[in-house]
Amino acid sequence: MTTTLVEPDPGDAPGPEAAGSNGGPIGAIRRLGARAIARVEGLGRATRFAGAVSLAMLRPPYRHRRLVGELHESGVRSLAIVCSSGIAVGMVLALQGYNSLARFGAEDSLGAVVGLSLIRELGPVLTGLLVAGRAGSAMTAEIGMMNATEQLDGMRTMAVDPLHFVVGPKALSMLISMPLLSGLFTLLGIAGGFVVGVRFLGLDGGVYLSGLEGAVDFHDDVGVSVLKAAVFGALVAWIATYRGFVAGRSAALVSSATTRTVVTASVSILLADYVITALWGVR
Amino acid sequence: MRSSPARDLAVGLFVLAGLVALAVLSVQVGGLAYTGGGGLRLSASFDEIGSLSERAPVVISGVKVGQVTSVTLGEDLRAEVTLDVDRDLELPVDTFASIRTAGLLGDQFIALEPGGDDELLADGGYLSFTKSALNIERLVDRIVTSFQSGDGAE
Structure with missing residues (x-):
């Protein structure tokens, strides 16, 4: 079952000869059909890959040391950009929000505005995009190069399942680090907003914090925020590992797979964000 | 590794x-x-609850002691509100519940004013003395009507 997963994803190149060489309207429709079938087949392969990886993650022996290493790659190494971006976003939100709110004399709700925007949307979404760009691309490139240099084949000859040894720990580390990074992003953003609102703009610190605490609900806001981060982590893990696994055995194919990981992961995060918000995010 | x-x-x-x-x-x-917290569940009926919703705070003298857990329409076609307040509170049976607004247009909450009765409210108790939400639109309407009728008399 796993051998079929290694075939490169035909994706955008369904092969024009197979789709019929006549250039008439029938040929165009046939090409469209072949393209659609290739798309659906690609999705099906990706889904089977996700199932195989999930099973591999659950199957003992658990690779604790591998997981710690991968957490270092995807989590600790992402800390710097996630934290600095969080502070910057919180500061900008406070500055923008203050000027808009001051027009209605509602500066006191600055804490609520900054906190709710960060917790509900910006924290999970921006963390997802940053991690997809930083750690997701690295994940695709690493797995792709391991495949291209026949390291994965070497593991198979030693009866080591690459899904279990390489892909599983990588995917699991992404699932774990995304909610943690998103929480740090959100908290530092709130702190950045506090610095701008209270130190620079002269708002009262107690008013900022009480507005924040009054507006934020555990279940509806913090819970949905963690749910979003976990879903985005799963999406990035899935897309990054699959793209790397089926990239093909050349430097050019691996580099294009890396690019497609970032694009696909970013777009799916934004689409999934809308769906989650529509289902659970609005009271 | x-x-x-x-x-x-x-x-x-x-x-x-x-x-x-x-x-x-x-x-x-x-x-x-x-x-x-919470643990002491009370219910009360109101003629008009305005925009009071679940999780609205319940306060005594401005201190938050609980929250609204459900808002339903009772059998007598009045709004029935369930509150969850601190278990340790010793509230007399003649405690007065009123719906107030934070500021002029802010969120609505329930203010409890303890009465003087010796008997205390138990879990599942019913607050008999209530005051409905102040409806600003209705208030303005009444002022305008009274002005108009005043003009007519002149």
């Missing part, structure tokens, strides 16, 4: 910092700690 103490420490610190961040967001910001 080789194990390195420095890397393990970094990963440990990262996981710890992330968990602390989520805990602070949940407890400090999300108000998870508060909803653990």
Whole structure:
């Protein structure tokens, strides 16, 4: 079952000869059909890959040391950009929000505005995009190069399942680090907003914090925020590992797979964000 | 993969910092700690509740002591509101509940004013003395009508 997963994803190149060489309207429709079938087949392969990886993650022996290493790659190494971006976003939100709110004399709700925007949307979404760009691309490139240099084949000859040894720990580390990074992003953003609102703009610190605490609900806001981060982590893990696994055995194919990981992961995060918000995010 | 103490420490610190961040967001910001209180469930009926909704605060002299758990239409076609307040509160049976608004247009909440009766409210008790929400639109309407009728008399 796993051998079929290694075939490169035909994706955008369904092969024009197979789709019929006549250039008439029938040929165009046939090409469209072949393209659609290739798309659906690609999705099906990706889904089977996700199932195989999930099973591999659950199957003992658990690779604790591998997981710690991968957490270092995807989590600790992402800390710097996630934290600095969080502070910057919180500061900008406070500055923008203050000027808009001051027009209605509602500066006191600055804490609520900054906190709710960060917790509900910006924290999970921006963390997802940053991690997809930083750690997701690295994940695709690493797995792709391991495949291209026949390291994965070497593991198979030693009866080591690459899904279990390489892909599983990588995917699991992404699932774990995304909610943690998103929480740090959100908290530092709130702190950045506090610095701008209270130190620079002269708002009262107690008013900022009480507005924040009054507006934020555990279940509806913090819970949905963690749910979003976990879903985005799963999406990035899935897309990054699959793209790397089926990239093909050349430097050019691996580099294009890396690019497609970032694009696909970013777009799916934004689409999934809308769906989650529509289902659970609005009271 | 080789194990390195420095890397393990970094990963440990990262996981710890992330968990602390989520805990602070949940407890400090999300108000998870508060909803653990309560335990004394009371109900009350109102003619008009305005925009009072679930999770609206319940206060005594401005101090938050609980929250609204449900708002339904009772059998007598009046709004029936269930409150969850601190178990330790010794509220007399003639406690007065009124719906108020924070500021002119702010959120609505329930203010309790303890009465003087010796008998105390038990779990599942019913607040008989209530005052409905002040409807600003109706108030303005009444003022305008009274002005108009005043003009007509002149």
